[in-house]
Amino acid sequence: MNTLQLTSRERATLIRSRFFARLPQSTVEDVLKSASVSAYEERDVLFRQDENVDDVFLVLSGLVRLCRMGKDGREADVALFPEGEMFAETAMFLKQRATASAVAAERSVIVRLNGGKLQQLAATDHEVAQALIEHLCYRGKMTEDLLAEDRLLTATQRVANFILSHCPKDSTSFRLPFQKNVLAGKLGLAPEALSRAFSTLRQSGVMVRGRLIEIHDRPALERF
Amino acid sequence: MNTLQLTSRERATLIRSRFFARLPQSTVEDVLKSASVSAYEERDVLFRQDENVDDVFLVLSGLVRLCRMGKDGREADVALFPEGEMFAETAMFLKQRATASAVAAERSVIVRLNGGKLQQLAATDHEVAQALIEHLCYRGKMTEDLLAEDRLLTATQRVANFILSHCPKDSTSFRLPFQKNVLAGKLGLAPEALSRAFSTLRQSGVMVRGRLIEIHDRPALERF
């Protein structure tokens, strides 16, 4: 971990992010004044479950996993944040300890926004409050989607879903945006189960070579 | 369904609810001006998945289940709202169709708040925005908890958890706040699985008679 300056690409990511996109430049600058940028290696821990977290995080590049651990030591991912996503607001607004650990799932650059500042802005600036509300609605829906998928779909169906939703409608192939490892975690699967799901889907015309996924029969996938 | 006046008990529930408790009387009155109260029987549908929902709902008494249905017709509950809980904000703020259906899980009285009014208040009144933010954080955490439980715990462990968190620390028994049916749904279980979990827990000193649960060995439950 290391304190850095924003590169122009990172700044662009931040400004385009769901949360900041709707805010005026001046507000963005204001938030950034009390923010710090850090780089993390894969597996670096941003914060741990049960710690106090006073800041809000935003992924400038890379990928962050939110995971909870059970008392037996096993752990389960509850969210996965790609570039542009913001997280860890809940602990702050609820004045609670973190309910999960945040771990870099690959080399990442993260900006850490001052929680107090953000909270104060949310309380005085309608735009910020509005952005926060929409952000939280979005996040809530994400989690609810995950929960519903877990409860309604088998492993293979979840993988089929993922493929369909990540392969551009007009294309027949795409690259996985992250390691299979990580994908398994997001889908609530052991890596072995993910692998098996892929091999089941081969019968429906899904070819997997490394991170490259080819779909030869979209309707077959949708039927799953 | 039927339009009603607020009884004084219902009014009290509303004012004590997580969302309204922090707001001044005048704001509450303002919201109520464009609200309507309805009574529902068990299984009555408040709204259906994919419908447009312009209002926000708050449970004055009773219980509401939020459930999604998979394409094969099976359905999974994604949330359960007891007295005092508010829901269906997401559809409004995200301007999306409902991602789940809302069904009364027992005879219930629900107040329906005008969505546009609430949205307008959220945009102009800091207190309302603040209350909404905390509400959404709370809801997000609830869903995340459910997801984590599903992924980390077995059926029996989830039931043990539920019992522990609902039995007052100083007591040795309590009544289930709703039908086992509904509990099974909330825990993501088939009713049969819930039943089996209870009978497993009998070995750890849990006695179940109808809705009455007795705990004779708390530590044993915690060990599960």
Place this chain on the structure above:
DNA sequence: TCACTTGTTTGACCGGTGTCAACAACCCTT
């Protein structure tokens, strides 16, 4: 390039949970 580490796949096995069917318990109405 080779060795080494890390990630992925496959097989074998087994425990957990959904499903179906039958039955028991309970509630409500008459």
Place this chain on the structure above:
DNA sequence: AAGGGTTGTTGACACCGGTCAAACAAGTGA
């Protein structure tokens, strides 16, 4: 009190998916 519907329980069974172990592939660094 009887009867009918609903709700909860139990057993049998299948299957999904977790775990362990081993083989294999890919990436990394010297």
